[in-house]
Amino acid sequence: MITHSRPFGRALRAALLGLVALAVCLVPAAAAHASPAKKTTPSASTAVARARVAADVLMSSYDPDKAWFPSSWWNSAVALETIGDYMQRTGDKRYLPQLENTFEKDQGTFPAGVLSGDPLLGNFTSRAIDDSEWWGLTWLQAYDLTHQKKYLDMSIKIADYVYGYWDTSTCGGGVWWNAERTYKNAVTNGLWIRLTAELHNRIHGDRLWLSRSTTAWKWFVGSGMINSQGLVNDGLNDDCTNNGQTVYSYNQGLAIGAGLELWRATKNPEILATVRSLASAAMTSSALTSNGILTESCDATDQTCDDNGKQFKGIFMRYWTDLVDTTHNPKYTAFLDRQAESIWNDDRDAANRLGTRWSGETSDDHPNVFDWRTQASALSALIGVIPQQAPKQSLAATMSPAQPVIMPAASGSTRITIDLGVSATGSRPITAGSSVRLPSGWSVSPARSSVRLNPHGTAKPVYGSIPLQVTVPADATDGDNLITATVTDGDQTFSTQADVLVAHKIDFDTGTAAENPWLFDADGSQSNGVQNRFADGNSHFTYLFPFPSDAVSATVTLTIDAEFLVQVSSDNQSWTTVLQEDQPVTDGSNKADRTVDLTPYLGPGSGGDKPVYVKVSDNFPDDGWGGRVYHVTASDTEG
Template sequence: MSLTTQGVPDMHRRARRIWITAVVAACGVVLSLLATAIPAQGAPQAAPTARAKASAAVDAMMGFYDQETGRWNPEAPWWQSGNALQALLDFMTKTGSRKYLPEVKNTIAEQRKPLEWWPQGGGEFRADSTDDTGWWALAMTRMYDLTRDKQYLGIAKVDETYMRDYWDDTCGGGIWWDIRSKTYKNAISIELYIKLAASLHNRIPGDKVYLDHALEAWNWFKNSGMINNDHLVNDGLTTQSGGCANNNGTTWTYNQGVVLGGLVELYKATGQQSMLTTARQIADAVIASPLLSPKGILTEPCEAAGNCEFDGTAFKGIFARNLGELDNALPGHPYRSYLRAQADSAYANDRNGQNQYGQSWAGPFDKASIGRQGSAVSLLVSVL
């Protein structure tokens, strides 16, 4: 049947009305979706996740990175670049991020070379103080965890041997801190050595040698007197004046921390609950200390005087890293709330607009440095 000339325009008008109606309906759906996806101006924004906070702090830490040397702020103490490397590797291991893996490999390649100030060490992070070597060696065990590349365990083995070479019978054992003059046996060198040797054992199937070394070092340290009656670790022994007693030196937070990580590794190696019991005594003593945790916020003893540069700025993050390792080894995660309180306080009170963190986690922000930033990164990673 043929259509009349009048019917043709009517059909077009009807089709046009149907098309317009459909377009309007579709636009309404799109606008509705946009309204739910984009908050209205002034609407409260969702709080950033713990991972987002840690990631932003890592990005800010990389602002200190020097590609040529592979160090974070080459003017800062060398060990702090090893500590920053550890913080970055901890973040990468926990999150699966590989964003900065090229920088990690660059750092290892550059810094494993013989050191300008200690070429006789022969490279592989062998420095003129045993604690400096220990920081880098522990970072190599974490690099192995991340990559499963045994070359990094090989470097850590070289470093363990190097540190072990400075063990002798003075004061019944222990490792000298200062390789050049051998005047001081202190807490940090032996704590790092315990953690390193136990970490190697736990990553090398069938090992007995590294476990024997770790246990010997722990038994010596436990009986050395450096752990005082308050279950806090003083800085070292009186070897600089010819003695072997506790020198009642400052109870730096990192000395309270590294031993926790070492005891966790020894617990994994032996299954001995006594390792965790001792670790908890030290951790609880820190949390209860009016000097180290005033008003529940971890504080370095040097903060009140404002003289923590450079070394002391990095110490608290080391404690947080190792307390996090202890927390993960315990049922019920008894220290997670304490760590979260530190992270929340630092984020709210000790951070600038560039996600850089200052010294005092209670606030206010003072200034940025690699020690401060690396410390904050380790804190924020500890709660992931």
């Protein structure tokens, strides 16, 4: 269910943040503008490695205190289910404790605004019936992974609750979308069929859930929500006819997934025939694909997907993967492969985050968006291309920081340290040799090296690193400069790129790719699009400005509003308050450009620069309207 609550997430624990330190730029953001190239399917071990890198980035956004992904309730269920898919597909079980954490902490009752815009009624249920169903599927995934009966029991409790909203008195059947019984739609009923069929397929001797699933499928197929083109519209009008509303990818995917699970229970060929018809329509319709890439209607470059739409395509790919696994149809496999390759080659930013537009398209007014929701969505496609019998051996590489910034002095070179991270799974020791390629005139030490890793299976990948000392000449070109590192062990090879920004000025909108290199610590802050980053409650966000060694003065101007608290530090330890809003302001009426003199806080730093940290947080943490920044500029004067 769509809600419009502000985030309440807190800072991530240091151990979890350490995972994102291994995330790195493998393809620059500018790749989105490159001409389409012929895609090749990666090896099975590479597919595992790619998914591991992307999964680690996703889980860096998990809030262990509130046991969710900040600011979205149903989206958190889908993200956790996606991580469950990853663990099931790869054998990497590192994130089982997070599933357990969420189950134990969030199964109680909560008032509106804590975890959801709606009050939570206990057992992961609320007035939003579809939200409840998402959690039911998540706990069935946890049951499959752990075989712990408590997860199955929770899914049954959720399904029992949902069944209370199955109603034959309106439109002859179907589950209501909400507790107010105002709408019968595709998502709620697709979820219901899948949930009940999954329950049947996991409960020995069941007849009850099979009966309910079969009844719901017959009703859904006959409801009219599947239009004459084989596409699923959003729902029904008050007169029980197709409302003709948007064909969303997740509705199409859920219909496919619902049919597949019920077919496994019944082996009814008519169900599988309907699934194939839905799949063919999805691959050929301009409503869902563009140049062979799955595309949501809000992916148009003159639009921006909301926080719900960001995850729709991933839900489609979860059930498309099921279709590939079930039918082994090469057409379906090729479609899946194309999505994963486009995401990996064209839709990653410099921190290995995966964007909402899988083609990589962007525009100035509606740029491609990267956050944990888009990460979870695209990760589903990367998981799907891993063979069902995943290889035990895999090798991945990352670099940290992903987007280092250099503000050169008037003369002399600059040196930075980049850690080349290497991770592996397998049953034998690995000696990963590395080589590095740099822009002309740059140098690195060591240019070649190796790291020894001793993995013990797939359940817990092992990690190692090689520190790289990179020297950047004074005349380095402003803009993005790629450093490419390749690690090799036998027939396994993985390449990664750091995107070094050389800059003489600071000027960016928040919520855009231009913000990322300067964003030292996003903590629990959120961005809902261009010119929008805010920190509510106990969250914050910190920018790092590495002013050059010859800087003698500096200023920063923030376009800011709401209940902000702005602090400055030269070491990220001792903070001085420089701006704060003393009144509770929630309507943006205090939005203004505010300039701060940074001269008293200029370094020196360990790398010869003069770093200044600027942290924005919430001066009234109890009401959820913390500092919101739209635009940042900063400048310095050199001696």
